[in-house]
Amino acid sequence: MRSIKGRIILFAILLVLISVGSSWYLASKTCEDLLLRRSIDDQGKLANSLEEALKELKRPEAVSFLSKNKGLIEDRILLYDTTGRAMWDSKPDKAKIEYLLGNLEFQEALRGTEVTKYIYNESSGHYTVNFFKKIALQDGDIVITLSRTLGEISAVRQKLSLYFFMLMLLVLCLATLFGHLIVRRILHPLGELSSVAENLALGKPARFSLVGPPEISNLARSLKEMAENLQHALENLSQQRNDLKQLIDLLPVGVILIDNEGRVRYINESAINSLDMPQGDYTGKPFIGVAGISKLMELYDTLRISPEASVEITTSKNKYLNCKGRRISKGFLLLITDMTExxxxxxxxxxxxxxxxxxxxxxxxxxxxxxxxxxxxxxxxxxxxxxxxxxxxxxxxxxxxxxxxxxxxxxxxxQPNKSMMQKRQIVDLAQLLREIVDEYRDYPQARKISWNVVIEPESANVLASPEELKKAIGNVIDNALKFTRQKYEDEDGGFISVSLIDGHTHWRIQISDNGVGISEDMTEGIYERFQRGSVSLKGRRKTIGYGLGLAITKNIIEAHGGLIELTSKAEPTTFTISLPKLPEKNRD
Incomplete structure (x- = not known):
């Protein structure tokens, strides 16, 4: 129960239960102690009487006497000699203990002490009281043990439990009834104030009743003044928050505010764009689930133990971001600056x-x-x-x-696109490719080299800068010519193949040669600047060119939305250039 009324009634019920339960426990323990004490006293008197009757007899006579009179005694009687061995049992049908030499109570009895021990049996729910006493007979000492099962203790406890249970039910009903009436009378004015506060929280008009006891009327007056001041403060705060949000949204720096529970309180558009996150509302979402960049998670973990930290991040789209974080009073503040350019x-x-x-x-x-x-x-x-x-x-x-x-x-x-965008026009790639091949065929280095030129389409229009495209394709053919010549020198056997193929959405240019090929260690960085090829001539490696041709070609092709690939590094070495076709709407 969360209400004050419910808590007070619950407290009263718990108090009644504790009081009745404590009373039951004290009463049952008192009865139990009285019955145990009475049983111990009775066993002590019985043991003394048996001692008087047996002390003039010998062991066989004592056993005979007890056998004749066992029906007059309710207790179980056991006789043991001084070695702890059983001599006689008045109720042999019960569990036997034939040897007691190691028993502590038996040892105490041998020293002349009357020993009483009671045990509670959980399976039967009864107490068993055992009384040990040494008796001197004519032919030696014996130890007599009296054992009594007290079933009356369980009966008394059951009756007490029944009486107290009925009393508890009665008291609970009365406590619940009177508690409800009393608490309702006390808390009714507070209930009215609670309803007014709920309306105020929901933005509804609220009327404070100033009539009632002095304490309640003073509280209502204070709440009314507080509500008016709070309303004005909320209006000003809302206006300031909107102004601040608009200002932060216009910043070129990404801003992320995280609370102490790790949830996003605010994130501006610059942060979403810098981290390549989908557009949406991230407020209230866990920061770990929102930002999927491992280094950003490392920055967040560092800020939990350090007041300030910073990391540099390279995103999957090759953006370079500088991320600075600071721990603030109610969470963490992250600032993300795009340093790509x-x-x-x-x-x-x-x-x-x-x-x-x-x-x-x-x-x-x-x-x-x-x-x-x-x-x-x-x-x-x-x-x-x-x-x-x-x-x-x-x-x-x-x-x-x-x-x-x-x-x-x-x-x-x-600026890969700026200059070429200004020079782009519709270019017939087939015609341009024929012109480039014809130009390189006339080079002196091309003598004794066989050319295989296959240009299937009559025309292949692309939107491109013809000068840059000619330079890019020419660099690849120039490399093919150069490395083929290095292998065959002035001998026959070299060939260069140039083809133009319709690739559905792209035009594909394939340039192959059977020159010296490309080594394994050069394939990964072949398009990087100053990555130069080398050939083995007369047992020595000779470096060719200065490694800018393919770097220039790659930049030009990619600036035109295309792709250059090394599709075969062994003989024949093949490069494939793919350029997007001219869109249908631009062909007319």
Missing amino acids: QRQLELARRNFMADASHEFQTPLTVIRASAEIIMDNPELPQEEERELLKKIVNQQERLSKLVDDLLYLAKLEA
Whole structure:
């Protein structure tokens, strides 16, 4: 019972039950002690009488005397010699104990002490009282044991239980009736105030009755003033909360507020978008079930033992998030900042500086060495000087191409779509592919290489920047030409296959060659910048190119919504480029 009325009545009933139960227990224990004491006294008198009757007799005579008079005595009589061995039992049909030498009560009786022991038998519900006494006969000492079962104690207890149970029922009924009447009279004014408070909590108009006892009227007046002040405070708080919510929703930083029970109290749109969470209402939901990012869970666990913490998170969509948390008075506050753009720019800058400095070293070294040889040898033969100058020019061209490609790749990685979006137009991929193949067929390196060109569709329209697309496809064909030439040099046997296939939703370009192939350790990072191929020539590994072609190709193809895959690394080595078809609505 949760009401005051119910609790008071319940308390009165419990008090009655405790009082009646205690009285029953005291009464039953008193009766039990009196009956036990009376039985012990009776057994003591009986033992003394038997001692007087037997002390002039010998053991056989004593046994004969007791056998003749056992019907006059209700108690069970047992005789034992001083070794504890049973001599005679007045009721042999009952359980026998034929040897008592180790019994403590028997030992006490041998020392001349009258010993009484009572035992309660739970199975029968009766007490058994045993009395031990040593008696000196003409032919030696014996120990007489008197055993009595007190069934009257259980009978008295049953009667007491019945009387007290009837008394308890009567008292309970009276206590419930009078308690209900008295409590109702006392709590009626408080009940009226409770109804008024419930209406106030539900937002309904409430009228406080100021009539009644002084205590109740003063309480009603105070509640009325408190209700008016509370209403004004709630209105102001609601307005401030709405203003604060609108302000936080406009912040570019994600905000999550968690209570001490681990439930979300508030989460703004920026946090939902940063964590790639489905749109919805997360208020009141467990934070562990809402945020499925392990590092965010680690941050939450850390905040439970530390006032502040922070982690960096990389989401499944390659977002870089900086998450800071602080423990507050009623929970935890998490701030989530999207650092993806800053991280990408910083990473691009670092990679550019590291890669460029490494790649610039080789051509600059060649240029410097060639220039020093010319400077140190003024009388160098003209032919050798010409060769050295030619090296300088070639390395300068290599540096220029490297710088151009690096700047182009950096531009693609920083803003992959911006420049190409402005140049996109409807391009016939079949025609573009034919032009690229014809151009590379005319290269001097392409001599003695067999070409297999299969372009099935007459036209294959895509929305693309033709210059970037030509550069991307040309890089793959250029690699095929380069690595095939490295394998066969000026001999026959090399072939390059270029095909365009209708792939339902995409156009698929496959470029294959039977060149040196791609080693196992290069397959995973083949599209990364400065991942260069190498071939084995005359027992030595030779590095080819400077590893920007496929990185540029990958960025261009992906910026066009396509995909480039290495579908075969062994002979023939095959790259597949997939580009989305032009939508039907744009074909006219």
